[in-house]
Amino acid sequence: MKLLSLLDRLSTADAPAAAAPRRDLLHRLGQAGARAAVAALPLAAALPAQAAPTDTTLDAILLLLKLEDMLVALYTQALASPALAGAAQAAVRPDFERMLRHQQGHAQFYRTTLLTAGLTPPAAPRFDFSGRRNNAGNPELFPNVLNDYNAFLQLAQQLEDASASIYLNQVAAFATDRQLRDVVLRTQLVEARHASHVRTLRRTATASVAVKSWPSNADVVPSPAVVVPSPAGASTPPVSIYSFEANEVQLVSATTAVPFLAVLTGATAVQFVALSEAFDEPLPTAQANALLNIFG
Amino acid sequence: MTDLTSQPTPAPAGLPRRAFLRVAGASAASVGLVLAGCNSTDPLPVVPIDPNLLTLAAGETGLLNYLYLLEQLEAAFYQKVVDAPPADLLPADKAFFADLRDHEVVHRESIRFALAANAYDANRATPLAFNFSTLTLTTRAGVLAAAQQFEDLGVAAYTGAMRLVSTPSMLSFLAKIASVEARHAAFVRDLRTPGSFAGDDVVVNAAPLQSVSLTKTPAQVIEEAKAFFLPIVVSTSLLPTT
Numbered sequence: 001m002k003l004l005s006l007l008d009r010l011s012t013a014d015a016p017a018a019a020a021p022r023r024d025l026l027h028r029l030g031q032a033g034a035r036a037a038v039a040a041l042p043l044a045a046a047l048p049a050q051a052a053p054t055d056t057t058l059d060a061i062l063l064l065l066k067l068e069d070m071l072v073a074l075y076t077q078a079l080a081s082p083a084l085a086g087a088a089q090a091a092v093r094p095d096f097e098r099m100l101r102h103q104q105g106h107a108q109f110y111r112t113t114l115l116t117a118g119l120t121p122p123a124a125p126r127f128d129f130s131g132r133r134n135n136a137g138n139p140e141l142f143p144n145v146l147n148d149y150n151a152f153l154q155l156a157q158q159l160e161d162a163s164a165s166i167y168l169n170q171v172a173a174f175a176t177d178r179q180l181r182d183v184v185l186r187t188q189l190v191e192a193r194h195a196s197h198v199r200t201l202r203r204t205a206t207a208s209v210a211v212k213s214w215p216s217n218a219d220v221v222p223s224p225a226v227v228v229p230s231p232a233g234a235s236t237p238p239v240s241i242y243s244f245e246a247n248e249v250q251l252v253s254a255t256t257a258v259p260f261l262a263v264l265t266g267a268t269a270v271q272f273v274a275l276s277e278a279f280d281e282p283l284p285t286a287q288a289n290a291l292l293n294i295f296g
Numbered sequence: 297m298t299d300l301t302s303q304p305t306p307a308p309a310g311l312p313r314r315a316f317l318r319v320a321g322a323s324a325a326s327v328g329l330v331l332a333g334c335n336s337t338d339p340l341p342v343v344p345i346d347p348n349l350l351t352l353a354a355g356e357t358g359l360l361n362y363l364y365l366l367e368q369l370e371a372a373f374y375q376k377v378v379d380a381p382p383a384d385l386l387p388a389d390k391a392f393f394a395d396l397r398d399h400e401v402v403h404r405e406s407i408r409f410a411l412a413a414n415a416y417d418a419n420r421a422t423p424l425a426f427n428f429s430t431l432t433l434t435t436r437a438g439v440l441a442a443a444q445q446f447e448d449l450g451v452a453a454y455t456g457a458m459r460l461v462s463t464p465s466m467l468s469f470l471a472k473i474a475s476v477e478a479r480h481a482a483f484v485r486d487l488r489t490p491g492s493f494a495g496d497d498v499v500v501n502a503a504p505l506q507s508v509s510l511t512k513t514p515a516q517v518i519e520e521a522k523a524f525f526l527p528i529v530v531s532t533s534l535l536p537t538t
Binding site for chain 1: 392394395397398399401402403405406408409410451454455458459463464465466467468469471472473474475476478479480481482483486490491493494498499501504505506507508509511
């Protein structure tokens with residue numbers, strides 16, 4: 001079983017060379033047990049027989065599982081640390097306990113889905129939210145996340161926003177399985193509620209930070225920011241996850257964009273900042289994997 | 297397509313006109329009506345259709361019209377609050393309600409553009425007026441309660457509609473809107489009751505599903521929202537269900 005090395009290879013998921021070993025793994029792990037497992041396990045009642053993951057949906061499930069494992073680790077570690085231990089944080093601890101329960105449920109769903117398909121779910125990586133990758137010799141990218149409430153909130157906001165965005169991008173991988181796609185969409189909306197709440201907590205904290213409950217070009221930019229590879233290529237500097245949120249082009253078909261300047265005039269005029277605020281944006285797979293690899 | 301005008305009831309497909317008249321006559325006779333004057337030159341029986349009946353179209357066009365109607369409703373609500381805010385609405389609230397209004401207008405106009413001539417109101421001289429007489433919009437508490445109702449209902453409506461959408465580009469467009477609606481819902485809930493952003497009434501478990509967003513069918517949503525359309529009655533009878 002090479003599932004952990006499979007996870008490593010996911011960072012090159014788009015390269016054809018990486019697809020063959022994954023298919024081979026599915027062939028070896030999946031084919032023998034998949035049919036019997038689908039028939040035997042409880043999830044079979046809710047998912048159609050063809051729910052055995054395809055190459056693409058397997059990639060998406062492993063990505064979303066690692067994402068959920070990361071958020072479980074974030075809240076588990078923070079609830080056991082000074083960041084959420086102070087008397088001032090007593091009122092918000094139940095909020096993070098609630099979000100932790102949700103993330104645990106999401107991770108459990110993906111593990112059950114993999115088991116149903118005859119695959120062995122990977123164990124959660126050992127996440128390190130300092131950005132040191134479990135090596136004290138590495139530079140600390142995100143200082144005090146577990147010691148300071150405001151530093152914790154700043155990282156939690158970025159990771160919950162990223163979670164909502166990663167989900168939006170992965171939905172397409174579930175096109176052939178309507179029921180699984182429905183679960184993914186409904187999980188995405190819970191992540192969006194979490195992201196909104198963490199932003200509200202930052203805005204209403206004693207050390208208030210001017211962020212709206214939805215990503216806005218008017219937000220105070222986080223520092224340190226979670227950065228990911230630029231879509232323009234490796235020769236350009238990494239970009240903030242919020243560079244994707246700044247998008248102001250919305251497609252209603254494969255090629256047709258809403259002509260906002262033409263339709264938002266007169267009685268329908270809006271504040272310019274609303275154009276990007278009104279839509280959450282997907283974070284592409286390459287950037288999603290890079291983000292997860294910062295912490296685990 | 298939608299139907300706000302009277303139209304003759306179409307003859308059942310495949311029945312010749314004479315056979316149809318016999319069928320119509322038989323059922324009419326059974327309830328005591330008189331068709332004695334019928335002859336081959338009389339017009340087909342006409343059942344007047346309620347001009348206040350808005351029947352949403354079939355297929356993805358119908359689903360999109362359904363979401364368009366809900367976005368119109370939300371935008372109209374926030375516009376009303378922005379135009380006449382309750383006296384106790386806080387200055388910070390006002391700025392956020394302006395944002396909420398703007399977002400819903402952007403959603404509404406985007407979906408209207410996507411629908412183009414297929415919008416149910418493409419040929420209406422004036423837009424549908426919504427009925428907010430059941431709401432208390434003169435107090436902050438009343439406005440927040442109403443906003444939560446609209447936002448939670450909107451999120452549940454999007455999940456129920458997206459489940460039925462096949463076109464990938466349309467699904468990704470709708471999912472981006474729904475995500476912001478979920479943020480709105482959490483925001484409004486936190487304004488009312490801090491920490492209520494994702495309560496057990498909107499995040500549900502139904503094995504094997506774990507902590508997923510509550511979903512409602514179009515019929516359930518329209519039933520909950522029907523007071524806001526009166527005197528118009530919205531029918532979801534043609535919308536897809538699978």
